[in-house]
Amino acid sequence: xxxxxxxxxxxxxxxxxxxxxxxxxxxxxxxxxxxxxxxxxxxxxxxxxxxxxxxxxxxxxxxxxxxxxxxxxxxxxxxxxxxxxxxxxxxxxxxxxxxxxxxxxxxxxxxxxxxxxxxxxxxxxxxxxxxxxxxxxxxxxxxxxxxxxxxxxxxxxxxxxxxxxxxxxxxxxxxxxxxxxxxxxxxxxxxxxxxxxxxxxxxxxxxxxxxxxxxxxxxxxxxxxxxxxxxxxxxxxxxxxxxxxxxxxxxxxxxxxxxxxxxxxxxxxxxxxxxxxxxxxxxxxxxxxxxxxxxxxxxxxxxxxxxxxxxxxxxxxxxxxxxxxxxxxxxxxxxxxxxxxxxxxxxxxxxxxxxxxxx
Amino acid sequence: xxxxxxxxxxxxxxxxxxxxxxxxxxxxxxxxxxxxxxxxxxxxxxxxxxxxxxxxxxxxxxxxxxxxxxxxxxxxxxxxxxxxxxxxxxxxxxxxxxxxxxxxxxxxxxxxxxxxxxxxxxxxxxxxxxxxxxxxxxxxxxxxxxxxxxxxxxxxxxxxxxxxxxxxxxxxxxxxxxxxxxxxxxxxxxxxxxxxxxxxxxxxxxxxxxxxxxxxxxxxxxxxxxxxxxxxxxxxxxxxxxxxxxxxxxxxxxxxxxxxxxxxxxxxxxxxxxxxxxxxxxxxxxxxxxxxxxxxxxxxxxxxxxxxxxxxxxxxxxxxxxxxxxxxxxxxxxxxxxxxxxxxxxxxxxxxxxxxxxxxxxxxxxxxxxxxxxxxxxxxxxxxxxxxxxxxxxxxxxxxxxxxxxxxxxxxxxxxxxxxxxxxxxxxxxxxxxxxxxxxxxxxxxxxxxxxxxxxxxxxxxxxxxxx
Numbered sequence: 001x002x003x004x005x006x007x008x009x010x011x012x013x014x015x016x017x018x019x020x021x022x023x024x025x026x027x028x029x030x031x032x033x034x035x036x037x038x039x040x041x042x043x044x045x046x047x048x049x050x051x052x053x054x055x056x057x058x059x060x061x062x063x064x065x066x067x068x069x070x071x072x073x074x075x076x077x078x079x080x081x082x083x084x085x086x087x088x089x090x091x092x093x094x095x096x097x098x099x100x101x102x103x104x105x106x107x108x109x110x111x112x113x114x115x116x117x118x119x120x121x122x123x124x125x126x127x128x129x130x131x132x133x134x135x136x137x138x139x140x141x142x143x144x145x146x147x148x149x150x151x152x153x154x155x156x157x158x159x160x161x162x163x164x165x166x167x168x169x170x171x172x173x174x175x176x177x178x179x180x181x182x183x184x185x186x187x188x189x190x191x192x193x194x195x196x197x198x199x200x201x202x203x204x205x206x207x208x209x210x211x212x213x214x215x216x217x218x219x220x221x222x223x224x225x226x227x228x229x230x231x232x233x234x235x236x237x238x239x240x241x242x243x244x245x246x247x248x249x250x251x252x253x254x255x256x257x258x259x260x261x262x263x264x265x266x267x268x269x270x271x272x273x274x275x276x277x278x279x280x281x282x283x284x285x286x287x288x289x290x291x292x293x294x295x296x297x298x299x300x301x302x303x304x305x306x307x308x309x310x311x312x313x314x315x316x317x318x319x320x321x322x323x324x325x326x327x328x329x330x331x332x333x334x335x336x337x338x339x340x341x342x343x344x345x346x347x348x349x350x351x352x353x354x355x356x357x358x359x
Numbered sequence: 360x361x362x363x364x365x366x367x368x369x370x371x372x373x374x375x376x377x378x379x380x381x382x383x384x385x386x387x388x389x390x391x392x393x394x395x396x397x398x399x400x401x402x403x404x405x406x407x408x409x410x411x412x413x414x415x416x417x418x419x420x421x422x423x424x425x426x427x428x429x430x431x432x433x434x435x436x437x438x439x440x441x442x443x444x445x446x447x448x449x450x451x452x453x454x455x456x457x458x459x460x461x462x463x464x465x466x467x468x469x470x471x472x473x474x475x476x477x478x479x480x481x482x483x484x485x486x487x488x489x490x491x492x493x494x495x496x497x498x499x500x501x502x503x504x505x506x507x508x509x510x511x512x513x514x515x516x517x518x519x520x521x522x523x524x525x526x527x528x529x530x531x532x533x534x535x536x537x538x539x540x541x542x543x544x545x546x547x548x549x550x551x552x553x554x555x556x557x558x559x560x561x562x563x564x565x566x567x568x569x570x571x572x573x574x575x576x577x578x579x580x581x582x583x584x585x586x587x588x589x590x591x592x593x594x595x596x597x598x599x600x601x602x603x604x605x606x607x608x609x610x611x612x613x614x615x616x617x618x619x620x621x622x623x624x625x626x627x628x629x630x631x632x633x634x635x636x637x638x639x640x641x642x643x644x645x646x647x648x649x650x651x652x653x654x655x656x657x658x659x660x661x662x663x664x665x666x667x668x669x670x671x672x673x674x675x676x677x678x679x680x681x682x683x684x685x686x687x688x689x690x691x692x693x694x695x696x697x698x699x700x701x702x703x704x705x706x707x708x709x710x711x712x713x714x715x716x717x718x719x720x721x722x723x724x725x726x727x728x729x730x731x732x733x734x735x736x737x738x739x740x741x742x743x744x745x746x747x748x749x750x751x752x753x754x755x756x757x758x759x760x761x762x763x764x765x766x767x768x769x770x771x772x773x774x775x776x777x778x779x780x781x782x783x784x785x786x787x788x789x790x791x792x793x794x795x796x797x798x799x800x801x802x803x804x805x806x807x808x809x810x811x812x813x814x815x816x817x818x819x820x821x822x823x824x825x826x827x
Contacts, residue, residue: 204391220436300369314380318379333364
């Protein structure tokens, strides 16, 4: 089977780039001809869009379009394609999350949400959601349920679990107090301000030596949000207790996970949330907000709260810190969840079953 | 530890956490630890989201902080390392901050951003005026003259500032000195630990060498053992070869023995057939003799007359080599008669006369009789059994089976015929009773020996077992 994987931007380590690359690798392992096409690929690994054209008219080929934000050329390609079409839907953050923070993001995300309806109307052969939450989005946009399926994003968990951590950073992060860890780019939907409020309460009432590690890129287009984070850090007097790690490598990310006592995600909107799976795979107990796809991804392997009340989050981390049995129970649940739902062989099997169903 | 939590248990944990959360606010505030991480990574900086600033906001900072703030405010980004180094170098060469700010603001990138900085334009113009030959130094002089008072105030303020900084610096140096002392102590401690580790490593090396020696000794012992086992194994293999040889020979001998047994069996079978033929012939001769014996009845009557009176009623009588007439006479007295006839031909003949006969060898019959269990033993024809049971042995067995006082009748009826038959069969004959005497019988344990020869001359003796 010829499979053309289409993404707007093929990142090296971001969730969508990883999904596209690993998906292509899985298909190749099973004897299919899989190629990646992108408008931009800073780290390489993709062919230009012009090379995609012959495949669009090949009825035996399959086009898999990774859709995560508004990109009119992608819609145009889908519309012109005469081959079988699969939309890989990673979800688009609702623009309301960026209101007051970034008009540019608000506009781009608004366009992306509008494209969901457009793509739903193209009547593609299959719509693959990262999670049931994403599929619900598609159903609301008018996609027929029988044309939908859930396949979690392909990941590099094996790579993360097997490769050694950065020992220098591991030593540097050695610490007596509780270590909270949050992973994800600095964006308003990730609710860093709520995270800082919860951490400040924990620092004041539970552990004066606690520390918060925030791993994630800072986006200049979200400077107002970045500034708000700094102001919140300053307002709570957290300067000596919060450490931001930008642009970390995989071995550095692993060092952060290994040093963490709890992984905290208060994000209000996630189409899947890969860091949750990384935390589970590395045995870090999770405290998360029961919002969007996070409850499904976590699969009962963490402490979930409907609202990110600082006291609940702080008390959760304190309970995890003091209750070894609960910690071990959540760790085992997490490892089981990863093995059953997100292991590469599981995802391969699910993807192949979906694609074979097309023919 | 039980790691399995079911959903119900997790729900209970959620409830307990809710209760803990409600109690958090009532806890006392903890004193903050400042050693958690290095401070300053996200320290408050110039708010780059604004587009309007006062020039003092930007010029108050110094050195790298000034450069960073200028780029964030005027270009809305952080400087690259090269840009930062260039700006700091300009400041080090004496460039005015207003000139650096103005160059950024009115650069192509700065114009695109369009940030407003109140009070910057005249300062920038003045800074640029200094670059004009002649006019620049003249303006500098005039300005210096005009601002001499302010400069003096500034110098006094700087003196106070530096004095304060000097105190801070001394305090910092003191703290650093203390820290250095602490580090020195730690280094010394580490040195001691390293020495300890060296000593430990040395011990490990010694232990490893000792282990290596032990292992070498064990290896030598094992090699020796292996060699001896190999030798033993070789010897065992040789013995096994010998055993194989012996086994083959054994099988061969066994085969020969089997063939020998078969040959012997064949020989015996032929001999038995020969004996059977001979015995049958002897029996026919004996029958022929009996049939022609007209005096048999009178002989039997005479012996009956002598024997019956000395026996008790219902006496147990054994008649060896009997003939039917003799046993019928005994039975007629009510005696319990056991008639023994080893010759099957004669036994069958006797059977036909209505007498119960036991077909067995005379010696075998007497050997199985209990001691002193018989009242009388009669042998009318000693010649017929002499080949199997000579008279001397017969006397011994009779002495054992007869109860004390029991009677023994010996006769040699048909002695001539029997002798002829025995000679024909190639057997010796030793039953000539006429040669015996009372003294000889007494020596064998029998008393009252009386000669009761028949009228036809057949020799016969009636004996009584001695009573102890």
